[in-house]
Amino acid sequence: MTMIFGLAVLTFFASIAVYVSASTIQAGASCSTTRDHLDPNTHKFVSDCSDTAYCSGSSNGTCVPRKCRRDIFPFGYSFLDEIPPLCPAGTFCPDEGDGCRAQGTVGDACQMNRDEQCARAANWQDFAGDGNSYGSICLNSACMFANATLGSPCVIDNTTYRFDDTSTLTVVRDNCRSPQYYCGQKDCEQSKAVGSSCSIDQECEQRNCVSGTCSEPPETPLRVTTAQYVITATCIIGAMVSIGSLMTLIHKRHRLKRYRELRDYYQEQLRYVM
Numbered sequence: 627m628t629m630i631f632g633l634a635v636l637t638f639f640a641s642i643a644v645y646v647s648a649s650t651i652q653a654g655a656s657c658s659t660t661r662d663h664l665d666p667n668t669h670k671f672v673s674d675c676s677d678t679a680y681c682s683g684s685s686n687g688t689c690v691p692r693k694c695r696r697d698i699f700p701f702g703y704s705f706l707d708e709i710p711p712l713c714p715a716g717t718f719c720p721d722e723g724d725g726c727r728a729q730g731t732v733g734d735a736c737q738m739n740r741d742e743q744c745a746r747a748a749n750w751q752d753f754a755g756d757g758n759s760y761g762s763i764c765l766n767s768a769c770m771f772a773n774a775t776l777g778s779p780c781v782i783d784n785t786t787y788r789f790d791d792t793s794t795l796t797v798v799r800d801n802c803r804s805p806q807y808y809c810g811q812k813d814c815e816q817s818k819a820v821g822s823s824c825s826i827d828q829e830c831e832q833r834n835c836v837s838g839t840c841s842e843p844p845e846t847p848l849r850v851t852t853a854q855y856v857i858t859a860t861c862i863i864g865a866m867v868s869i870g871s872l873m874t875l876i877h878k879r880h881r882l883k884r885y886r887e888l889r890d891y892y893q894e895q896l897r898y899v900m
């Protein structure tokens with residue numbers, strides 16, 4: 627028993643040691659930013675340094691701990707690590723994590739799919755949606771507003787993610803106002819309602835095309851209609867009423883049977899007396 631306990635404690639400390647070494651292994655090592663790139667399959671940012679460090683220079687650089695993070699729960703940190711801060715409004719944390727920078731305006735460069743690197747428009751409320759960051763969008767590494775209207779020319783960003791040799795995911799994004807429009811061949815077109823035929827997700831208002839038909843996305847909450855409520859309530863009440871009447875009926879039968887028994891008994895008794 628003691629041995630098992632000791633082993634468990636040892637395993638616990640060993641796993642902490644692994645966590646610590648995994649996240650700090652590269653800090654202090656020499657590096658070069660010339661090798662920074664996106665993984666060709668997953669499009670994840672890759673540098674000489676680990677996920678918790680960035681490279682300080684293009685040559686003779688050293689990996690130093692990151693100065694900022696872009697996600698609330700950043701990748702690569704363990705629960706023991708001190709995580710760097712998020713960036714204040716109007717700034718963003720680049721993939722490198724080497725410090726907050728000011729957001730770009732329309733036409734400025736941005737890192738792949740990092741919509742938050744682009745500043746909002748004054749009237750961002752008019753076209754902000756699920757597929758962009760406060761109405762700004764980063765397509766083909768350039769900032770723009772997602773406010774192109776019906777019939778106006780638009781930009782498509784078509785990215786394929788490869789997870790292994792067999793599974794791929796193609797994500798098509800555009801700068802048309804969503805969800806009412808999508809970028810067709812060259813211009814923004816009207817998105818299709820649930821039930822219409824489609825060939826890619828983007829064509830549908832719900833951005834979900836399943837075997838050629840626009841469908842509700844899987845995360846859609848189940849909506850119970852009034853008719854379904856009425857049917858359910860009727861069924862429950864019906865079941866309660868039938869159980870009640872069945873029990874009353876059974877009870878009545880029992881009483882009848884008992885009554886007949888007693889009547890027969892008395893008649894039997896009286897017969898002998900007379």
Ligand SMILES: *[C@@H]1O[C@H](CO)[C@@H](O)[C@H](O)[C@H]1NC(C)=O
Nearest residue numbers: 656657658683684685686687
């Ligand atoms: C890199 O460091 C080496 C050795 O410290 C030095 O000789 C070389 O000039 C440095 N290169 C640059 C580009 O600073």
Ligand SMILES: *[C@@H]1O[C@H](CO)[C@@H](O)[C@H](O)[C@H]1NC(C)=O
Nearest residue numbers: 747748749771773774775778
């Ligand atoms: C998009 O919004 C910006 C900023 O409000 C505006 O300057 C631009 O004209 C708009 N574009 C379209 C196509 O509405």
Ligand SMILES: *[C@@H]1O[C@H](CO)[C@@H](O)[C@H](O)[C@H]1NC(C)=O
Nearest residue numbers: 782784785786796798826828
């Ligand atoms: C995206 O790219 C893939 C592969 O190159 C292509 O088959 C597909 O038609 C493209 N989709 C759009 C909407 O351009």
